[in-house]
Amino acid sequence: MTKATKLLPALPPPQRERLMALAKEVSFPEDARIFEAGGTADRFWVIRSGAVSLDQRVTSLQRVTVATLGSGDLLGWSWLFPPYQWDFGAEAFSPVRAYEFDAAEVRRLCDEDQQLGLILLRQVAEILAHRLETTRGKLMEQYGMRRNSAL
Structure with a gap:
């Protein structure tokens, strides 16, 4: 990811x-489930080290990895939008160290500092747009590969 898709460097020093x-x-051991889709999104993290996989359950026994996040990446955005429930699950792919933020406290801070709120909202939107584009590219690549293999 480019620097533009990292949350903390995008914030002006006073807001950061x-x-x-x-x-x-906080830290998570390898293979720890950090959150599950549908659970309450009451916090978020900025990964300091390690890797986290975001996944979607496709059957009761199978999950599909939709993204892998690493150092500097935002983990969790559902805390920002009602109904504050996780859209994906997350698992530590390796030992992870992260900064953890309480969502209610951050939303209160954003109400007090509207410049921070606006910058944070814009940055999260940019991160989501980048992740959506990356996922779209992966899907197109898979579709193209399947389509070619069927010929």
Whole structure:
């Protein structure tokens, strides 16, 4: 991902400092489930090190990885939009260290600092647009491969 799709570097220093004042350092062991689709999205993370896979359950026994996130990436965006429920699941692909943010506290901070709220909303939207484009490209690549193999 480009620097533009990283959350913290996109924030001006005063807003970054206010947000980081709410950060809590956490870690997840390899293979830990961080959250499940449909669960309450009451927090989010910025990954410091390690890798996290986002997945979608396709059957009761099978999950499909839709994205892999690494250092500097935002993990979780559902906390920003009602009904505040995760759209995907997330699992630590390796040991992970991250900054964790309480969603309600960050939303309150955004109400107090509307510049931060606007910048944060725009940056999350940019991250989502980038991830959607990446996923679209992967789907097109898979479709093209299947289509060619059928010929």
